Amino acid sequence: MTPTTGTTVHTIPRLEIRNLKRRFGDRMVVDDVSLSIMPGQVTCLLGPSGCGKSTTLRMIAGVDTQDAGEIYVDGNLICDTVFRVPPERRQIGLMFQDFALFPHMSVADNVAFGLKGPKVEKRARVETLLERVGLGWTIDVFPHQLSGGEQQRVALARALAPRPRIMLMDEPFSGLDNRLRDGIRDETLSVLKQEDTAVLLVTHEPDEAMRMADEIALMRDGRIVQQGAPYNIYNAPVDLEAVAFFSDINVIRGVSRGALTDTPFGQFLTPGFRDGQTVNIVIRPQHLKLDFDRAGKGPLPTERDGQAARGIVERARFMGNESLVEFRMDHDGSVLRATVPNVFLPQPGTALWLTLRRDRCFVFPAAQAHEAAMHP
Numbered sequence: 001m002t003p004t005t006g007t008t009v010h011t012i013p014r015l016e017i018r019n020l021k022r023r024f025g026d027r028m029v030v031d032d033v034s035l036s037i038m039p040g041q042v043t044c045l046l047g048p049s050g051c052g053k054s055t056t057l058r059m060i061a062g063v064d065t066q067d068a069g070e071i072y073v074d075g076n077l078i079c080d081t082v083f084r085v086p087p088e089r090r091q092i093g094l095m096f097q098d099f100a101l102f103p104h105m106s107v108a109d110n111v112a113f114g115l116k117g118p119k120v121e122k123r124a125r126v127e128t129l130l131e132r133v134g135l136g137w138t139i140d141v142f143p144h145q146l147s148g149g150e151q152q153r154v155a156l157a158r159a160l161a162p163r164p165r166i167m168l169m170d171e172p173f174s175g176l177d178n179r180l181r182d183g184i185r186d187e188t189l190s191v192l193k194q195e196d197t198a199v200l201l202v203t204h205e206p207d208e209a210m211r212m213a214d215e216i217a218l219m220r221d222g223r224i225v226q227q228g229a230p231y232n233i234y235n236a237p238v239d240l241e242a243v244a245f246f247s248d249i250n251v252i253r254g255v256s257r258g259a260l261t262d263t264p265f266g267q268f269l270t271p272g273f274r275d276g277q278t279v280n281i282v283i284r285p286q287h288l289k290l291d292f293d294r295a296g297k298g299p300l301p302t303e304r305d306g307q308a309a310r311g312i313v314e315r316a317r318f319m320g321n322e323s324l325v326e327f328r329m330d331h332d333g334s335v336l337r338a339t340v341p342n343v344f345l346p347q348p349g350t351a352l353w354l355t356l357r358r359d360r361c362f363v364f365p366a367a368q369a370h371e372a373a374m375h376p
């Protein structure tokens with residue numbers, strides 16, 4: 001698919017990084033990271049704290065230099081290990097959590113800060129941007145007269161004022177309270193799209209990435225482990241950790257024999273697994289199905305959902321738009337968690353039957369170390 005904006009068809013990435021590496025001491029903090037972002041596109045670099053997201057961003061901004069790899073803007077090299085365009089000439093806008101507006105300057109002066117050219121033009125640009133972020137009325141106000149969310153929007157307008165070709169945003173919303181955040185995220189997104197900027201947004205929050213990103217690059221220990229549309233990352237995760245990063249998970253373990261793995265939930269196809277290899281079957285709590293106990297019997301097995309296994313309710317909690325039920329399984333005493341829409345609060349001690357929706361199960365090889373521990 002070719003991304004389009006208005007009538008313009010872009011074929012060269014606005015930002016491209018190739019094989020970027022950064023080492024601190026003997027630790028490879030950014031390890032062979034490659035990415036490309038088209039104008040008007042938002043890519044989220046998503047990963048746990050300490051995985052190398054900010055370091056990647058700092059190299060693109062030019063405040064840190066990579067040990068290997070290249071950075072291109074609109075197809076032109078701006079930085080490798082010998083050649084380096086200084087940060088102020090990269091036309092990159094930055095936005096961080098502590099965006100610090102200048103307290104002694106009016107909102108208009110804050111937004112105009114990075115602008116050059118005739119006063120009238122600067123004023124027009126400031127007015128346009130403040131309108132766009134819904135703050136036209138704040139032009140002569142001082143930052144301390146604004147709420148946190150409003151200050152954040154001014155910071156966005158300030159970053160966008162010089163028409164950066166790229167916006168780098170490092171956890172920009174994490175200082176805002178929850179109620180404000182969703183609204184500001186949506187507004188920010190629509191402003192960025194109108195400006196046709198390429199955006200690299202760093203976050204450790206899966207919800208934020210799902211909400212904002214055209215594409216997610218999932219990062220772990222300095223590497224990008226998976227990259228794609230939010231839908232694909234969520235529904236075709238590369239490994240158990242990638243599933244677990246987005247939601248609670250249940251893991252059912254089995255051993256593959258003849259490309260089949262027997263479990264209390266029926267047999268799973270495990271092509272490509274060695275005989276004796278440990279298999280993790282991973283399923284999210286919302287994809288377990290519950291059924292009532294009929295005098296010690298559960299529902300009949302089906303092609304679609306396999307076999308049911310019995311569990312005893314340990315506890316059930318109402319979470320708002322769903323209920324979370326925890327089971328102790330009869331077959332091995334393990335705990336499985338299921339979520340059910342709305343209100344479903346069976347008494348502790350109630351026997352229920354659980355099935356796994358086959359099309360929602362992910363099958364992964366268990367980690368080597370684990371396998372060795374289980375089969376010494």
Ligand SMILES: Nc1ncnc2c1ncn2[C@@H]1O[C@H](COP(=O)(O)OP(=O)(O)O)[C@@H](O)[C@H]1O
Pocket residue numbers: 024029047048049050051052053054055056
């Ligand atoms: N200038 C530095 N010197 C030494 N170690 C650093 C430096 N900057 C970052 N690190 C380390 O690199 C790792 C990745 O940091 P960072 O990129 O900030 O992670 P993230 O933004 O994903 O939380 C961390 O372990 C951090 O302590």
Ligand SMILES: [Mg+2]
Pocket residue numbers: 050053054055170
């Ligand atoms: Mg960081």
